[in-house]
Every structure is written in structure tokens, then in C-alpha cells.
Amino acid sequence: MTEYTEIASPGTQDCTPAPPVEFPSDAPIIAVSDLVAGYGDNIILKDISFEVQRGEIFVILGGSGCGKSTLLKHIIGLHQPRQGKVLLEGRDLVSASSSDRREILQRIGITYQSGALFGSMTLRQNIRIPLEEFTDLPSEAMDMIAHMKLALVGLAGYEEHLPAEISGGMRKRAALARAMALDPAILFLDEPSAGLDPITSAELDQLILGLRDRLGITFVLVTHELPSIYSVADRVIMLDKRVKGIIAEGDPRTLRDNSENDWVRSFFNREATDSED
Numbered sequence: 001m002t003e004y005t006e007i008a009s010p011g012t013q014d015c016t017p018a019p020p021v022e023f024p025s026d027a028p029i030i031a032v033s034d035l036v037a038g039y040g041d042n043i044i045l046k047d048i049s050f051e052v053q054r055g056e057i058f059v060i061l062g063g064s065g066c067g068k069s070t071l072l073k074h075i076i077g078l079h080q081p082r083q084g085k086v087l088l089e090g091r092d093l094v095s096a097s098s099s100d101r102r103e104i105l106q107r108i109g110i111t112y113q114s115g116a117l118f119g120s121m122t123l124r125q126n127i128r129i130p131l132e133e134f135t136d137l138p139s140e141a142m143d144m145i146a147h148m149k150l151a152l153v154g155l156a157g158y159e160e161h162l163p164a165e166i167s168g169g170m171r172k173r174a175a176l177a178r179a180m181a182l183d184p185a186i187l188f189l190d191e192p193s194a195g196l197d198p199i200t201s202a203e204l205d206q207l208i209l210g211l212r213d214r215l216g217i218t219f220v221l222v223t224h225e226l227p228s229i230y231s232v233a234d235r236v237i238m239l240d241k242r243v244k245g246i247i248a249e250g251d252p253r254t255l256r257d258n259s260e261n262d263w264v265r266s267f268f269n270r271e272a273t274d275s276e277d
């Protein structure tokens with residue numbers, strides 16, 4: 001699945017960008033309460049509760065197979081919780097009407113580790129896809145938005161390039177531009193630095209920080225790259241496969257220095273030398 005197909009799933013009828021919702025600025029932009037998630041008989045996560053504040057960069061981390069992507073998919077409504085609730089800007093995707101659901105989904109952007117740009121389309125055409133799906137803007141306006149979004153991620157002038165004609169780091173940035181096509185309030189990035197060298201990864205971190213600072217976008221990242229975590233995360237939650245839940249929550253440096261859990265402390269210390277402040 002790609003970023004675009006996932007946010008574009010709810011339908012195509014209404015054709016204007018979703019307006020910002022009336023929502024108190026000091027209320028959590030994401031509220032997860034008592035979430036239980038799984039597949040078939042297999043419970044992957046239970047008793048998951050946390051909140052994300054507007055403008056925060058929030059990181060979900062944990063070992064392989066602990067349920068990071070599963071949690072992400074439940075937050076963005078790709079899977080329905082077994083129990084519990086997820087509110088995005090105060091609204092519940094599960095109980096929302098189809099038009100409300102469509103509006104809620106327009107307020108979020110997603111990039112997946114495996115999600116790719118469409119290789120046969122230029123960057124401009126890739127960014128137009130969600131605009132064509134969700135809006136009835138004139139073609140020139142869509143091109144202008146594609147240009148603006150590419151400029152935001154440092155890719156002005158690459159509108160007519162194909163994904164294969166740019167580097168891996170540039171492709172990640174182009175995917176971010178596409179996820180921002182509809183001016184989302186929240187961006188969900190699943191392993192954004194995967195496959196990038198440390199320098200390119202650090203550049204992506206700076207881009208994320210800049211987008212948060214300039215546009216106030218809230219970020220939820222799944223990553224286990226410690227340098228990235230120290231560089232961007234305001235707060236993290238750490239999931240653990242054995243307890244099927246959250247074993248640590250807080251700012252990464254505090255967890256590194258003060259967590260009562262040995263495993264958590266050692267996780268945050270494992271690359272402290274090259275990820276430090």
C-alpha cells in the first residue's frame with residue numbers, strides 16, 4: 001500500500017479541502033485510551049493509553065515485532081480497535097459518518113517505509129494524486145500546490161523528475177511533500193530514515209523539525225534510529241512485545257538517565273556517543 005492509497009480510501013464525492021476543525025488548541029490532538037489491538041486471535045497490544053499535543057514530535061519505538069506499525073495503523077483507522085478509542089482532533093474515526101471520516105482523514109498525512117512514489121509519474125503528478133482524489137481545484141492550482149509542497153521540502157525545480165531520477169533521500173522528501181498535499185494537521189511517518197545514510201537521515205530530521213516549527217504540524221514517527229530520536233523527539237513511548245504494551249513514556253534523555261527499567265536505559269544508552277547532545 002502507498003501513502004496515497006491509504007488516505008484516499010474513503011471515497012471521492014465531496015471536493016473541497018477539509019477545513020480545520022473547531023477544536024481547542026490546548027486539547028490533545030491525538031488521544032488513545034485503553035486500546036486493545038490484534039489480528040484474528042492474536043492480541044498484539046493491550047491497555048494502550050497516551051496523548052499527543054498539537055505541534056509535538058512524538059515517537060513510537062520498540063523492538064522488532066512489538067506492534068509499532070500495528071499501533072500506527074489503528075490510530076489512522078486502517079484497523080479497528082478491539083477495545084478502546086482513538087480520537088484525532090477530538091473525533092473518533094470508528095463511529096464517524098462517512099463524510100466526517102473523509103474529513104478526518106484529510107487532516108492527516110502518512111508516509112510508509114514501504115510506501116513508494118509512483119515510479120512512472122513525475123513528482124508533480126505524484127503530489128497531484130491526493131489533490132485530484134479529494135478536491136476539485138483547477139489543474140493549474142494543483143500544479144501550483146505541487147510546486148509549493150516540493151519547495152517546502154527543498155525540491156523546487158524537480159517537479160518533472162521521475163522518482164528514479166532522484167536520490168533516496170530526495171524520494172523520502174518527495175513522499176513527505178505528497179503526504180502534505182492536503183495541508184494535514186498531523187503527519188504519521190513510519191520509519192522515515194530507513195535506508196538512508198546518517199547524513200541524509202540527519203537532513204530529514206532537520207526538515208521535520210523545520211516543518212513543525214514553521215507550520216505547526218504534529219508529527220508521529222515510528223523509528224528506532226537513536227540519533228533521530230534524540231534530535232527530533234519531544235516525547236516517546238516504548239512498546240514491548242512481552243508485556244504487549246507501553247513500558248516507558250517521556251522525553252528520551254530523561255528515560256536514558258532516569259528510567260527504572262534497565263532495558264529502557266540500555267536502549268537509550270546504546271549509541272549515546274554518536275547521538276548525543
Ligand SMILES: Nc1ncnc2c1ncn2[C@@H]1O[C@H](COP(=O)(O)OP(=O)(O)OP(=O)(O)O)[C@@H](O)[C@H]1O
Binds near residue numbers: 063066071
Ligand atoms: N496484517 C497482519 N495480520 C496478522 N498479523 C500481523 C499483521 N500485521 C502485523 N502482524 C503481526 O503483528 C505483530 C506486530 O507487527 P508490527 O508490524 O506491528 O510490529 P513492528 O513493531 O512494527 O515491527 P517491525 O519493527 O519489525 O516493523 C507481528 O507479530 C506481526 O507478525
